[in-house]
Amino acid sequence: MQDITDQINLLAERVHKMRETQERILVGIAGAPGSGKSTLASELARRLNLQRCPAMIVPMDGFHLDNAVLDARGLRTRKGAPETFDADGFLHLIRRLTEAIEVVAPVFDRSRDLSVAGAVVVPANCAVIIVEGNYLMFDEMPWANLAGLWDLSVRLEVPMPKLRARLIQRWLSLNHSRTAATRRAEGNDIPNAERVMLRALPCDITLTDADD
Numbered sequence: 001m002q003d004i005t006d007q008i009n010l011l012a013e014r015v016h017k018m019r020e021t022q023e024r025i026l027v028g029i030a031g032a033p034g035s036g037k038s039t040l041a042s043e044l045a046r047r048l049n050l051q052r053c054p055a056m057i058v059p060m061d062g063f064h065l066d067n068a069v070l071d072a073r074g075l076r077t078r079k080g081a082p083e084t085f086d087a088d089g090f091l092h093l094i095r096r097l098t099e100a101i102e103v104v105a106p107v108f109d110r111s112r113d114l115s116v117a118g119a120v121v122v123p124a125n126c127a128v129i130i131v132e133g134n135y136l137m138f139d140e141m142p143w144a145n146l147a148g149l150w151d152l153s154v155r156l157e158v159p160m161p162k163l164r165a166r167l168i169q170r171w172l173s174l175n176h177s178r179t180a181a182t183r184r185a186e187g188n189d190i191p192n193a194e195r196v197m198l199r200a201l202p203c204d205i206t207l208t209d210a211d212d
Helices: 004-019 037-050 067-073 087-097 143-149 160-172 178-198
Strands: 025-031 055-059 103-109 114-122 128-133 152-157 205-208
Touching: 004 025, 004 037, 004 152, 004 205, 025 037, 025 143, 037 055, 037 128, 037 152, 055 103, 055 114, 087 103, 087 128, 087 143, 160 178
Parallel strands: 025 128, 025 152, 055 128, 152 205
Antiparallel strands: 103 114
8 A cells, every 4th residue: 555645755755856966857647547647746746846846737638639629530439548639749748848948738627628728837947847647658659759758757556446436436426327427437438547557658656546
């Protein structure tokens, strides 16, 4: 068992050590949907900022293709799969983030189910940028080109039965019936999770689920 406090301690200590020799550090937090990436990224950013280490989160989800594009490609029901993102655009953003320059990035608005351009501004003096997403360490092109860009790559591993329960609960929390929630999860979310796990690239640090 790895408590989330222990996880944050481990990652923060590694980041501070790296800062001794680097001006900007890119941390990539990868894992299947439902693995807890957003929570880990948020807590790590909070800890670093409290320790006077400027840190920001840049989520991969801002690069979701618009629903109109997905409809035209027959991919709407697979939203969240690797092919439903602007992977090359995301790769370009991460390459820019490796430089100590101001970078503007999109975010995904879940309430409106669309990406919002220019919603996050990463200043040139931001020391640590935490990126979280399913496909940051993923062995399919062009996603695999990201692997060499992270200064620190982290993977969250959660057993599939627990992921399944979490992914169904996501839909239940949106007032879907148990049957509809299970259908939505098993039709898209769970296949995406299995694909992430099957095609995972090795990371610098692998963390097990904090509740496991």
